[in-house]
Amino acid sequence: MSHEATTAGGLQRPDLQTETPNYDDAFDAVVVGAGLAGTAAALTMARDGLDVLMLERGPAPGTKNVFGGVLYTPTIRELVDIDDAPLERYIAEKRFSILSSDGDETAISMRPGAWRDDPHNDSYTVLRRRFDEWFAKQAVDAGVTLVTETTVTGLLRDGGAVVGVTTDRPDGEIHAPVVVLAEGANSLVSEGADLKERPERDAVAVSVKEVFKLDRDTIDDRFRLDGDAGAAYQYFGEGAVGEAVGGGFVYTNKRSVSVGVVYRVEDAAAGQTPEATLDAFESHPAVAPLIRGGRRIEYSAHVVPEGGARAMPDLVHDGAVVVGDAAGLVLNSGVHLEGTNMAVESGYHAGKAIAAALADDRSDAEALAAYTRDLDQSFVVENLRHYDWFQRTIAADRQFLFEDLPRALASAETEYFKMDRTSKDEHTGAARDHLVAAAGGWFGAAKRAWRFRRMLS
Amino acid sequence: MNDGWNIVVCVKQVPDADDVTIDPDTGTLNRSDAPAVLNKPDHNAVESALALRDAVGGTVTAITMGPPPASAVLQAAVAAGADGGVLLTDRAFGGSDTWPTSLALARAAEELDADVVICGEESTDSSTGQVPPGIAAHNGWAQLTYTESLDPRPDEGVLVGTRDVEGGYERVAAALPVVVAMVFGANDPRPAGLHRKIFAETEFEPVQWTAADLDIEDRVGLANSPTKVGGMDTASPVERERTRVDSVEALYDHLAEVL
Numbered sequence: 001m002s003h004e005a006t007t008a009g010g011l012q013r014p015d016l017q018t019e020t021p022n023y024d025d026a027f028d029a030v031v032v033g034a035g036l037a038g039t040a041a042a043l044t045m046a047r048d049g050l051d052v053l054m055l056e057r058g059p060a061p062g063t064k065n066v067f068g069g070v071l072y073t074p075t076i077r078e079l080v081d082i083d084d085a086p087l088e089r090y091i092a093e094k095r096f097s098i099l100s101s102d103g104d105e106t107a108i109s110m111r112p113g114a115w116r117d118d119p120h121n122d123s124y125t126v127l128r129r130r131f132d133e134w135f136a137k138q139a140v141d142a143g144v145t146l147v148t149e150t151t152v153t154g155l156l157r158d159g160g161a162v163v164g165v166t167t168d169r170p171d172g173e174i175h176a177p178v179v180v181l182a183e184g185a186n187s188l189v190s191e192g193a194d195l196k197e198r199p200e201r202d203a204v205a206v207s208v209k210e211v212f213k214l215d216r217d218t219i220d221d222r223f224r225l226d227g228d229a230g231a232a233y234q235y236f237g238e239g240a241v242g243e244a245v246g247g248g249f250v251y252t253n254k255r256s257v258s259v260g261v262v263y264r265v266e267d268a269a270a271g272q273t274p275e276a277t278l279d280a281f282e283s284h285p286a287v288a289p290l291i292r293g294g295r296r297i298e299y300s301a302h303v304v305p306e307g308g309a310r311a312m313p314d315l316v317h318d319g320a321v322v323v324g325d326a327a328g329l330v331l332n333s334g335v336h337l338e339g340t341n342m343a344v345e346s347g348y349h350a351g352k353a354i355a356a357a358l359a360d361d362r363s364d365a366e367a368l369a370a371y372t373r374d375l376d377q378s379f380v381v382e383n384l385r386h387y388d389w390f391q392r393t394i395a396a397d398r399q400f401l402f403e404d405l406p407r408a409l410a411s412a413e414t415e416y417f418k419m420d421r422t423s424k425d426e427h428t429g430a431a432r433d434h435l436v437a438a439a440g441g442w443f444g445a446a447k448r449a450w451r452f453r454r455m456l457s
Numbered sequence: 458m459n460d461g462w463n464i465v466v467c468v469k470q471v472p473d474a475d476d477v478t479i480d481p482d483t484g485t486l487n488r489s490d491a492p493a494v495l496n497k498p499d500h501n502a503v504e505s506a507l508a509l510r511d512a513v514g515g516t517v518t519a520i521t522m523g524p525p526p527a528s529a530v531l532q533a534a535v536a537a538g539a540d541g542g543v544l545l546t547d548r549a550f551g552g553s554d555t556w557p558t559s560l561a562l563a564r565a566a567e568e569l570d571a572d573v574v575i576c577g578e579e580s581t582d583s584s585t586g587q588v589p590p591g592i593a594a595h596n597g598w599a600q601l602t603y604t605e606s607l608d609p610r611p612d613e614g615v616l617v618g619t620r621d622v623e624g625g626y627e628r629v630a631a632a633l634p635v636v637v638a639m640v641f642g643a644n645d646p647r648p649a650g651l652h653r654k655i656f657a658e659t660e661f662e663p664v665q666w667t668a669a670d671l672d673i674e675d676r677v678g679l680a681n682s683p684t685k686v687g688g689m690d691t692a693s694p695v696e697r698e699r700t701r702v703d704s705v706e707a708l709y710d711h712l713a714e715v716l
Contacts, residue, residue, distance in 0.1 A: 015664070017540060018516070022652055147655060170648060171653065
């Protein structure tokens with residue numbers, strides 16, 4: 001394709017290539033989106049010897065990505081050496097906190113010593129702008145062609161099969177045997193091409209997040225941290241998300257703190273705005289001191305698929321697979337908030353399946369079905385199925401969980417530790433009464449305990 | 458001139474102005490975190506070079522001076538449609554100010570038998586605007602600075618530029634070869650085609666020329682740069698005088714009085 005450079009007068013003349021080569025079917029696969037799922041798929045395919053084109057709409061991978069802040073790395077560690085990865089802090093402490101709207105907080109904190117040891121339970125805070133760019137660079141080093149500032153606008157079809165993509169660029173169509181849809185939660189291409197349905201309102205959450213810059217020492221002191229240790233605080237209750245169903249979070253980075261809320265888009269549609277919700281959370285007396293004096297350096301918002309296993313679309317089609325957030329692979333069990341690990345796992349299995357199918361010169365849904373099977377047998381779909389009940393159950397019990405329980409806990413604590421001239425026995429009784437009353441009597445408490453037993457099972 | 462013009466477009470890699478901050482304590486630019494991008498006015502230079510080629514035929518060759526990573530801006534120019542690129546790279550160029558920089562570009566343009574050299578009006582990281590006139594001066598060529606649009610007259614061997622001047626514009630006809638400095642925002646740069654962009658970023662390789670190749674190794678670099686920076690200071694904003702008025706009438710009266 002390249003002309004011989006001519007030399008005249010001893011100086012090498014530039015190649016002049018007015019003709020543009022055509023890259024249709026020059027790549028084995030086109031990956032739509034250079035986030036964690038797309039990059040994992042691209043990397044896996046490149047390692048298996050495929051030529052991969054990865055298209056990213058942002059100026060660099062990670063610039064369009066938003067998440068709370070904790071990356072779980074078991075699969076990434078298998079794919080790349082993460083010793084050089086731009087990780088912020090490992091999670092040394094998890095803290096679960098219930099906030100009432102009256103300023104009460106009841107929290108449980110855990111700092112197992114094992115988390116201090118390498119590899120720190122594979123849980124790290126990261127900044128996506130830096131991490132995704134680094135991760136994509138590992139894929140490029142493995143041979144992937146990354147093209148940024150290019151938005152995929154649709155899919156090319158031949159009969160029913162997907163045979164390529166259209167982009168927002170001139171001369172913007174490109175054909176390839178397989179397309180990997182790793183476009184994220186707002187999956188307009190997949191929906192536009194009827195590969196998945198537009199999600200129901202109750203299967204989508206909205207998240208807003210702000211990042212506050214603070215000195216490293218201030219963060220260490222405020223959160224009781226040393227070295228690379230970090231904290232992940234999760235919040236529930238009316239004090240976290242107001243009238244909505246959802247939660248709040250505070251995560252420590254090296255020199256900044258990420259603060260955000262996630263709640264059902266249905267609640268936002270009903271009038272509870274993201275900015276007011278985040279503002280109220282950041283003003284809560286249990287949260288405000290954590291970010292006091294911090295300079296707001298970033299704000300972002302995103303949608304989160306929370307439909308669970310029920311809402312997962314078909315993962316394989318003739319000539320296409322769907323991975324990561326686009327496939328609805330996010331777990332919110334209340335205790336566990338995961339997505340990045342599932343995205344990487346899905347990208348890995350998709351990449352493997354595509355390589356195997358193309359080795360047989362096939363790209364039809366049946367040949368790609370190994371991806372669905374492998375993901376089905378992995379922790380990803382197993383966890384989604386296991387916790388499928390959770391979202392519906394908490395939504396049904398919102399009044400108790402988000403309003404009555406936080407207040408009752410605070411009242412019980414106040415009673416139990418009260419300093420006056422009454423006996424401890426009487427205080428204990430009064431404390432118990434608060435809790436039992438909130439739970440709907442002994443019978444109600446037993447019913448609720450039964451309903452939520454699976455949370456820890 | 459029937460086979461078109463040799464058009465050379467000069468491009469520069471600069472820290473992304475959106476990400477450059479000024480350290481309030483030292484007054485220096487903090488460029489370390491800013492990604493390197495194509496200088497914004499150079500997008501307009503590339504577009505006018507391509508439009509000129511569309512009008513008169515010929516070729517567009519992009520040139521830049523810098524370390525090897527600077528070839529990314531040549532890729533950007535080729536992605537947009539330039540036919541080829543030359544990277545002027547040599548340790549000897551290090552520390553060059555606008556005088557040796559424009560000399561190197563002038564020599565390269567001469568080497569490429571340029572009929573037209575197009576630059577952006579200035580770079581966003583140093584904002585001198587001296588390089589395009591410098592290229593013209595070194596080669597003794599005509600120059601069209603602060604140009605908003607170009608009107609080629611290939612039959613006459615002339616390029617007419619519309620120049621931004623105080624109170625309006627002027628049209629200047631320049632005989633070839635000519636150096637043009639395009640005003641930032643003068644045109645609407647075309648987006649790169651998908652296949653062209655893939656080509657530019659995967660297969661395209663610029664040729665590399667050294668200072669010795671251009672026979673200027675003793676005339677470039679810090680030692681041959683007359684600019685000396687005496688010092689730097691940050692200016693504090695001046696407190697404005699404020700007056701509060703209660704109505705539009707009062708505002709009108711106040712303005713009439715002040716004016």
